Amino acid sequence: MAPALAFYPLDYGLPGRGTGHQMAKKKAKRYSATKEVKAIARERIGPVPPAHAIQPKTQRKKPKHKQDLLKDPTASDGT
DSSP: OOGGGGSSSSOOOTTTTSSSSSOOOOOOOOOHHHHHHHHHHHHHOOOOOOOOOOOOHHSSOOOOOOTTTTGHHHGGGOO
């Protein structure tokens, strides 16, 4: 009867144990001109400004038509 796998010596050469196999080397990154240009632009211009909350459209847009103050005097804000 063969002994269990846990009883083999560590330098036996099984996959992932001892000197039998080594980890694959990291792949060299390819040159990307786009990333290089963006990095140079970040150095010159500076960091991107922080994000801010977007206001609702009703608060951003001006009304299409001005209110006629002569027709509805109650619409004025107390002037």
